[in-house]
Amino acid sequence: MTDKTMDVFVKKTGGWAASQLEACTRCGLCAEACPYYLATGNPDYTPIWKVELLSRAYQQRFTLVGKVKTALGFNKPITDEEIKDWSMIDFNACSMCGKCAAVCPMGIEIPKLIGTVRAGVNAAGYAPEGLKSKAKAQDEFGSPNGDTVDAYKEWFASAKEKVGIDVPVDVKGAEILVVFTNLEISTKKSNLYDLAKILEAAGISWTTSLEARDAFNMGKIIGDGKLKKKLLMRIYNAAVELGVKKVLVTECGHGFVALRDDLPEVVGKALPFEVIHIAGLLPDLIAEGKIKVQAGKFANGKTYTFHDSCKIQRTGGYFEEPRDALKILVGESNLKDMASNREEGLCCGGGGGLRAIPEAKDNRMAAFKLKLHELEEVKADVVVSTCDNCQLQIKDGLNFYEVEDVEVKGLIEMVADALIV
Ligand code: SF4
Ligand code: SF4
Structure with a gap:
């Protein structure tokens, strides 16, 4: 050895x-x-x-x-x-x-x-080389796909034109610091616009940060302790500097767990802020009446199912919150659990960095077939998830197996679509 x-x-x-x-x-x-x-x-x-x-x-x-x-x-x-x-x-x-x-x-x-x-x-x-290059890019540029701070500046600024909202950047004293992931900037820019609409409607004081702009943590994925610490400390330092009470991770499950569970060990003390995920925040905003959504907005005769993401649900514990929100949005009788759910939920097959390893594709698709079987068993028309990586893997898997009649949705977009302002 x-x-x-x-x-x-x-x-x-x-x-x-x-x-x-x-x-x-x-x-x-x-x-x-x-x-x-x-x-x-x-x-x-x-x-x-x-x-x-x-x-x-x-x-x-x-x-x-x-x-x-x-x-x-x-x-x-x-x-x-x-x-x-x-x-x-x-x-x-x-x-x-x-x-x-x-x-x-x-x-x-x-x-x-x-x-x-x-x-x-x-x-x-x-x-694997695929992970090594992404780790290097995040170390150098701040995000695994190489997007620099300029790409984030541009993305944040684009919300004005898209939804008429000035995205707050590096605002000291805001209550919540929102940390996105590079997957959103590369595949789902609308998450920013949708979340901005929701947070503004809720009257929440929030900010983004040009320093703490990506919750992804390639150090944790690849097993590089130094890089993991460096990336975590970027977010910690920005959150402390801005004096926020909460850090909100939009989607990335492992980034959320790294911040919530690993960061206290890295800094050697309890965090001076709470780390939360949209899987908990959005349902809370609905339950507390801070935002109003159109009940039954998606009750269109389709069957919905919720995919339990390993890091957000099994590790994170957000089992019932997203389901409670979905019951309102799609109608309770239209929401069906897959056979493996909650603590026992079946992985989509694409976590842990596998989507970035081309040689792992056969394993990824083989594991997804188990998930597909459960989707078919429950006759799902729409599968909803609170993790962008899971959503991409499920889409990859559905394409791979040429399944055209199952749709993949994220909770953020559904809440934003149902928002009553
Ligand atoms: S073999 Fe049994 S005891 Fe060992 S790690 Fe697996 S479940 Fe645990
Ligand atoms: S993929 Fe298999 S070995 Fe890895 S954490 Fe899940 S159950 Fe354990």
């Missing part, structure tokens, strides 16, 4: 990772939760196999049996070729969806361990 990979593993195996690995009883329950294993039957894709590299490093380095076996030559040293193979497994066949951890009776946080393997593989230089 390369020294760099071992360094990453040793840091982790010294503490929590070691105890996690030791607790595994090899019961196999996590395998039945993994969409990539279920979709392909490939034994390399079982969650516990995905951390085997870490287990071997731990055993060789820390256990007496491992040390003796290594000394006697029974434990083969891990080679660069094997690390490359593990890159194909831990990056290309894991969306970090967290379903394995949710079913593990021993409470083992497999996605975190997989994150450690990703970090080791990345340190050795074997992360």
Whole structure:
């Protein structure tokens, strides 16, 4: 194993990772939760196999049996070729969806361990090229697709012409700092216009920031701790500087979790602001009467279903809020849950950076087929999601399987369309 990979593993195996690995009883329950294993039957894709590299490093380095076996030559040293193979497994066949951890009776946080393997593989230089270039672009330009601050300035300014709203930029003392993602600027610019309409209608004091402009965090995806911290601190510093009470993440699930759950650890204290997601804010604004929407606006005889995104729902906990809003917008009887829902929701197959890895397309589409089966079972005409990455993956998957009669919608656009001003 390369020294760099071992360094990453040793840091982790010294503490929590070691105890996690030791607790595994090899019961196999996590395998039945993994969409990539279920979709392909490939034994390399079982969650516990995905951390085997870490287990071997731990055993060789820390256990007496491992040390003796290594000394006697029974434990083969891990080679660069094997690390490359593990890159194909831990990056290309894991969306970090967290379903394995949710079913593990021993409470083992497999996605975190997989994150450690990703970090080791990345340190050795074997992360997928698609992710490496996006990480470099975000480090250099501020967003993974290379959009600079000028692109954001232009986008923010365009709201005046589109919806007649001056988007506030770097306004000190605003209540909410809204942080978008590069996916919105590249694929769904209307999210800004729709959200601006909603926030203005609610009378909320809000701002954007040219520094904290992208919630995406390629450091977290690729396993680069330094980059993750740098990107998180950009948002933290801007939020503190502006004195906001809340940071609102518009869509990106993993960016939301990085800010809410990882940032306190990075700064070593509780955050002086709350991190919220539109999956919670929009339903709250409706429930509290701060915005008025046309009830039944989308009750058009179609069947709607809500896709539980792994990071926003399973990790984030926003299960009922978006459903409550949808019940008002589409009519309760028109909203049907898929077979796997809420904590047990099935990943769309495109998270964890997979959409940026061309070689992962077969796995992505195989995993989506499971989701498609559930969409078909519930006879969904429209699938709604609060994550832009999921929406893109579902659209990719529907195109791939040539399904033309299922529509994909985001909650922001639906609330904006139903807004009564
Ligand atoms: S479910 Fe938990 S205990 Fe069972 S094999 Fe998977 S990680 Fe190990
Ligand atoms: S996090 Fe999800 S995709 Fe990754 S191993 Fe666990 S169940 Fe599979």
